Amino acid sequence: MAKGKVDYGVYLVTDSTPAILGNKDLTSVVEAALQGGVTIVQYRDKLSDRETAVKTARALHEVTRRFGVPLLVNDRVDVAVEVGCEGVHIGQDDMAYEEARKLLGPDKIIGVTASSIQEALKACEAGADYLGLGTVYATSTKKDTKSIIGPAGIRSILLGLSSAGHSIPTVCIGGINGSNATSVLAESSAAPAKSLDGIAVVSAIVAAVDPAAAARDLLGKVVAGRVPDVIKAVAATTPLSHNMTNLVVQNFAANVALAVGGSPIMANYAEEAADLAKLGGALVINMGTVTPEGLKNHIQALQAYNAAGGPVVLDPVGAGATSIRRNAVKTLLSSGKFTVIKGNEGEIQTVYGASVTQRGVDSASSLTIPQRASLAKAVARSTGAVVVLTGTTDVVSDGVRTLRVDNGHEFLGRVTGTGCTLGTTISVMEAAFRSDPLFAAVAGMVLFEIAAERAAVRDDVRGPGTFVPAFIDELSAVRTETVKGDVAWLAKAKIE
Ligand code: 3NM
Structure with missing residues (x-):
């Protein structure tokens, strides 16, 4: 050790x-x-x-x-x-x-x-x-x-x-x-x-x-205590978030990256990756709308970021939906190392190698929370990545520490691209805070989900449509408050 x-x-x-x-x-x-x-x-x-x-x-x-x-x-x-x-x-x-x-x-x-x-x-x-x-x-x-x-x-x-x-x-x-x-x-x-x-x-x-429950509770508090450090590290560096992402979320992801303090670039052409990897940022590989050409680009960019030592977030969108996507996940996992793998239950099960069939990119959950925790931990151990398994209760694990995050709002599930933009948010945190990828991932998750909770209860939000701009406003507000030293919002964090 x-x-x-x-x-x-x-x-x-x-x-x-x-x-x-x-x-x-x-x-x-x-x-x-x-x-x-x-x-x-x-x-x-x-x-x-x-x-x-x-x-x-x-x-x-x-x-x-x-x-x-x-x-x-x-x-x-x-x-x-x-x-x-x-x-x-x-x-x-x-x-x-x-x-x-x-x-x-x-x-x-x-x-x-x-x-x-x-x-x-x-x-x-x-x-x-x-x-x-x-x-x-x-x-x-x-x-x-x-x-x-x-x-x-x-x-x-x-x-x-x-x-x-x-x-x-x-x-x-x-x-x-x-x-x-x-x-x-x-x-x-x-x-x-x-x-x-x-x-x-x-x-x-x-x-x-119950010593196990007491330890879990304290770990949640320690991890929550580091969230402001991560957000401040982002403010100090405005890191690049290089997104290789799907057609649906390009604009939304770029706006979210800006709101959380990152500098987005949406660049799907891998020949650019070697240069971009030298700029100190992180890469998001989002498998939505995958094509053979896209997969080749993903592999090349993954290897460029691995060579430069930059964090890489994998978002295996709809991984279990088709055999093409299942194979694409396998190819990506064997082509390089990921810092974070973020997905819903079906996606993470597919990464684990289980034969699951997803209907589309929407998430269905059949596992209990302890089963989800075991799954996240097992995938973290086998891949060396921090695994973020999203759902009503999110689970995050680096193979040693496994936590639940119980924040968020149902509007996040009624708007397209929120899962993808969580990946972008996490990439910004990972780029700025390299010493502990688990802390960085949790910071991204609570910032994102508490901003959603705040947006959903605003008077000007009447449904999923008005939620989106309010959500971007709240992401930016939570970040600004934190940088100014006001972390009262963190009292809402449910990390255990
Ligand atoms: N060392 P509890 S206080 C072992 O101040 C020990 O150096 C201390 O016990 C020091 O968590 C302490 O039950 C005891 O308060 C801490």
């Missing part, structure tokens, strides 16, 4: 004391939390003897490895060395960073606790891989905390780090739970400082009646 690839989003710290764990089994709680979406685990045990600690750490490591998630050990470096897990977390009163690094070697993760900018800078300069910032709020889980710094204290450390030029990952800890996570993330990460990379919790998951 490469150190640079670690996802600090939902960071579970364990506690085996009966007051928090109750009579549950720690390994089972960690496994459930991983199913819910925990992205990194720290085994923290101040009481057990060495033999018990090694045994517990080994059992936890077996579980975390199955999920491809790193396991760190709190303080007890010798236990981490013996178990061979991915690293340690050390507090200010624990072993010195340099000594821990000597024992662990250069490839292991070492995180350090910091309560002030001085401690944070010292840890950065020593070479720490991430910082745990706290204590945010007083918590009965750790009674000996020295300073309660609140979200404002976290924000000032983040500001200090960014003005010193450090981009080290950070999480905050202390009293974080499902009720305050959204406001802690927003208040801690207020512009212009770098944002927190995640939240670390003990009791919000370990003491929860």
Whole structure:
């Protein structure tokens, strides 16, 4: 597991004391939390003897490895060395960073606790891989905390780090739970400082009646918390959205790309792709109205963007409708790599290789939400892409993290081209925010769907016809509000 690839989003710290764990089994709680979406685990045990600690750490490591998630050990470096897990977390009163690094070697993760900018800078300069910032709020889980710094204290450390030029990952800890996570993330990460990379919790998951549900809820909040970062990254770069799309949506897609902050070009001729791929944008390959000539163009452009390292969004429109389209999907998937594959249930089933028959491009749903989540996850794993499976409840997965997005409005289903323009919206986000394609995709989805909700209830909207211009207005308004720092609209986001 490469150190640079670690996802600090939902960071579970364990506690085996009966007051928090109750009579549950720690390994089972960690496994459930991983199913819910925990992205990194720290085994923290101040009481057990060495033999018990090694045994517990080994059992936890077996579980975390199955999920491809790193396991760190709190303080007890010798236990981490013996178990061979991915690293340690050390507090200010624990072993010195340099000594821990000597024992662990250069490839292991070492995180350090910091309560002030001085401690944070010292840890950065020593070479720490991430910082745990706290204590945010007083918590009965750790009674000996020295300073309660609140979200404002976290924000000032983040500001200090960014003005010193450090981009080290950070999480905050202390009293974080499902009720305050959204406001802690927003208040801690207020512009212009770098944002927190995640939240670390003990009791919000370990003491929860349903640790998987608690973890899922926190993951949704962490992902929602990054939406403004994505939209601001778009505003900072106005990225190119190169659309190779169908005849029906050319104009609508170009207008949506503009409204969400992108710079659209509708260019179906692949000879242009090599030049366009150098402009730092993203490509949308939309298979609607496919022709043999079109497919050749798609393959050539896909390969040009792959060579330039630019994101590519595949929209396999009507993929299951005809054998021509089913074969076109297969050909495209074997010709290059996609960053995002977006489609409805029939389309994603076709990408999966299932033999489904779609009537047209409209969507019919026969799977339950958990089945849709499994399908999205499986396709993400087999293709390496983020999969966006649209429907009344959308599902998005990168093969590790799987989320549901429950926003949108029925008018989106009564106007042609909205699915295609969601692909365009996502391409703009992917172009601007390369560090996490899942965050970028979710940002595109909630921006798009909440704009639709706002448009649908406007007084001047009387049906699908008047909805379209209002929708474009609202896309632009939501984006502008976000760039100005007003993210009240995000309270409507239903990400879980
Ligand atoms: N470290 P809960 S606060 C383990 O401030 C730990 O460094 C802290 O527990 C620090 O999520 C803390 O239950 C306990 O509040 C956090």
